[in-house]
Each structure stands twice: as C-alpha cells, then as structure tokens.
Amino acid sequence: MASDSVRSRILAAGQRITPQRDLVAEVLEQADRPLSAQELLAAVEARDRRIGRATVFRTLQSLQEAGIVQQVPRPGGQGGYLLCATSGHHHHLVCQRCGRVEDLPEEEVAAFVGAVARDHGFAVDHASFELSGTCAACR
Amino acid sequence: MASDSVRSRILAAGQRITPQRDLVAEVLEQADRPLSAQELLAAVEARDRRIGRATVFRTLQSLQEAGIVQQVPRPGGQGGYLLCATSGHHHHLVCQRCGRVEDLPEEEVAAFVGAVARDHGFAVDHASFELSGTCAACR
DNA sequence: CTCTTTTCTGAGACCAGGTATCATCTCGTT
DNA sequence: AACGAGATGATACCTGGTCTCAGAAAAGAG
Incomplete structure (x- = not known):
C-alpha cells in the first residue's frame, strides 16, 4: 500500500x-x-x-x-x-552514478528564469531545468 | 542543397x-x-x-x-x-504560439548552473534549460 | 581515371512506449 | 443495497526508433 x-x-x-x-x-x-x-x-x-x-x-x-x-x-x-x-513545480539534479534524483525547488530558479525572460521579451509559461552529473554522496 | x-x-x-x-x-x-x-x-x-x-x-x-x-x-x-x-551547447526558448525557437547561449546560464551546483555539492556534466511561452513577436 | 578502403545505405524485421476502443466491473455515494 | 460515474483489462493499433546485413558509393591513393 x-x-x-x-x-x-x-x-x-x-x-x-x-x-x-x-x-x-x-x-x-x-x-x-x-x-x-x-x-x-x-x-x-x-x-x-x-x-x-x-x-x-x-x-x-x-x-x-x-x-x-x-x-x-x-x-x-x-x-x-x-x-x-x-509537490509543486520543481526541477531535478540527476546523479548519473547512483541514479538518485534531488529536487530543486522552483524558488531557486524563479529569479533566474525571470531575468532571462525579461532580457528576451519572452513570456514564460513553463520552465524546465535539469542538471545531470554526480551527487555529493557519490563524489 | x-x-x-x-x-x-x-x-x-x-x-x-x-x-x-x-x-x-x-x-x-x-x-x-x-x-x-x-x-x-x-x-x-x-x-x-x-x-x-x-x-x-x-x-x-x-x-x-x-x-x-x-x-x-x-x-x-x-x-x-x-x-x-x-554551434556550441546552448538552450532554448520555445514559442508555443508560432513554434519558433530562440537560442540561449550557454554563457547566459553558466553562472547560474555553477551557483546551483555549488549549493548542492553537485558536479554538473550536463545542464538543460528549456523555456516555453510566448515570444516577443507574438505578444 | 580507377582502385581500394571505409563508410553509408535501403529493406525489412523487430522493439519500446504509448493510445484507442469498448464491454465489463467497481468505487464512493445515497 | 442500489446506482451511476468513472476505472479497468483485452486487444488492436500507432509512432518513433533500433538492428542486421548485403550491396552501393564516398574520398583518398596511385
């Protein structure tokens, strides 16, 4: 269950x-x-x-x-x-070594997304940010 | 050709x-x-x-x-x-209205990626950043 | 221009991931 | 316990993509 x-x-x-x-x-x-x-x-x-x-x-x-x-x-x-x-919208840090995924809360990227959007005159509906690499534990 | x-x-x-x-x-x-x-x-x-x-x-x-x-x-x-x-690694701003894609050079995201990686003790191999929304022309 | 080597191609079988359809079943409510 | 919306399972089908392998054709050497 x-x-x-x-x-x-x-x-x-x-x-x-x-x-x-x-x-x-x-x-x-x-x-x-x-x-x-x-x-x-x-x-x-x-x-x-x-x-x-x-x-x-x-x-x-x-x-x-x-x-x-x-x-x-x-x-x-x-x-x-x-x-x-x-539970809300968020992003991911994916470890290629152990496969585990760490969540990256929307707040940590919101300011950056806003800045990029402003610079390009772009109205953002959805942002997707994915990092792949090696997590702290695997290093 | x-x-x-x-x-x-x-x-x-x-x-x-x-x-x-x-x-x-x-x-x-x-x-x-x-x-x-x-x-x-x-x-x-x-x-x-x-x-x-x-x-x-x-x-x-x-x-x-x-x-x-x-x-x-x-x-x-x-x-x-x-x-x-x-030609190098870069990211995209995809307009849902006209379908056009604007390139976002790696330099514009590098600093942000570095900061996130540092905060999480994560060694980044690859970063993917995609925005979808409405481009300046369609607005 | 022709030979040779290496790489690429086309046909077709096959596979993964997913959707459509529809009769039947079951959850949650009354 | 009965009801109706919503969920289920079987099956056929579809898209996107891979694999194999004999034959074709690039690009470089002579």
Whole structure:
C-alpha cells in the first residue's frame, strides 16, 4: 500500500483510489530513482499479473496530472517516471552514478528564469531545468 | 542543397557528405521550427521516395553528435528535431504560439548552473534549460 | 581515371512506449 | 443495497526508433 501522504494527494486531485493506482504509486514510492516504462510495467505485473498495460499508463498520466509523478527526460540516456516528494513545480539534479534524483525547488530558479525572460521579451509559461552529473554522496 | 556552413560543419565532424545527409540537413534548415519524426520523414520522403527510414534516423543521430541538430523535448507536446544556428551547447526558448525557437547561449546560464551546483555539492556534466511561452513577436 | 578502403545505405524485421476502443466491473455515494 | 460515474483489462493499433546485413558509393591513393 502506498503511503498515506500519496493517497491523500490522489484524493486531493479528485481521483479515486483503486488497487491499481495504489500499486503503481507504491512501486514508484519504493524506487529511489526514476523507473522506465518497462521497469515499471515489470514491477507492477510482478505484483499483480492481471493488471492491464493501458491501466498502468492511464494511472501514470493521472498521477502526473495530480503532480505526484513526473516524467524526467534525459539527454542521451533513457528517462523515466519519478514519484516526487516535492509537490509543486520543481526541477531535478540527476546523479548519473547512483541514479538518485534531488529536487530543486522552483524558488531557486524563479529569479533566474525571470531575468532571462525579461532580457528576451519572452513570456514564460513553463520552465524546465535539469542538471545531470554526480551527487555529493557519490563524489 | 544544404547551406555551405552546415556542410562544412558535417565535414568538420569527420563525416561524409552524402545526398541523404544533405537532404535531411536541408529539410531541417528550411523549417523554422522543430520537426517531429513524422514531419521530417514525410518531408524527406516527399523529395526522395527511395530514402530509407533507418538512414534518416541514423543521419539525425550523426547530426546530433556533430552538434548540428538538437532534439528538443517538450513538456506535454511532442518534441522535435531542430537544426541549431548556434554551434556550441546552448538552450532554448520555445514559442508555443508560432513554434519558433530562440537560442540561449550557454554563457547566459553558466553562472547560474555553477551557483546551483555549488549549493548542492553537485558536479554538473550536463545542464538543460528549456523555456516555453510566448515570444516577443507574438505578444 | 580507377582502385581500394571505409563508410553509408535501403529493406525489412523487430522493439519500446504509448493510445484507442469498448464491454465489463467497481468505487464512493445515497 | 442500489446506482451511476468513472476505472479497468483485452486487444488492436500507432509512432518513433533500433538492428542486421548485403550491396552501393564516398574520398583518398596511385
């Protein structure tokens, strides 16, 4: 079963809690790094062989809309699905060594985004900032 | 035929110039916004029906390695392939209205990336910064 | 210009990731 | 317990992309 905080975030987004959603959330919660579609499907199917492909992807989409899950693209490597502790919009520092992801709160980039936007006369809807490298622990 | 500057960048990367590469580069050069895989395949096949799928993707990969083409991911929408005027590493401001992409040189983000990395004890290999919104012209 | 080496190409099978459809089932409420 | 919106699973299908391999064709050497 997924943690209470995740379950309440699902409810807060106006979505039902079903065994399938709970399972997907739990699998992501227990992983400490982004999971690819394949890894996720495998992990979920290992626990409930009857779960449908479409359901898993639909669930991922709902969880993304609820801001619980993010899809992290990675230049070169394959991205994945990540259950984020931080609930608002935020950014990521991805360690290429251990795979762990550190959240970078929006506040830490807001001023910079604003400055760039001003300089270019650009009205920003969405900013995405991703760093990949080696985390403090792995160095 | 693609522009001389693009052709010389292909050569500089130690790659041969073939009619197929030239064609892919030309199609991208003539588009002023990122093209999806489908659009690109269609545009390329419209000019040379005999060109192979694999060749187009291989070419895209070579051009990416040569820093001539970038693959821009887009949150929500589908990303695409973009021929970049700027040759070094850089970032993008993508207009959701007209689709045009403005380059943001690495220098404009380097200091910020450095500061974030320092604060988090993170050694940065690669930084990706993408803004989407509305460009000055469309506003 | 022709030879040689190296690289590239095209066809087609294959794979990953994801969407569409639709009949059936179940959650949360009354 | 009954109901209706919403979720599910099976399956077919789609996009984007990779792999293989025999044959073709660049670019440099003679």
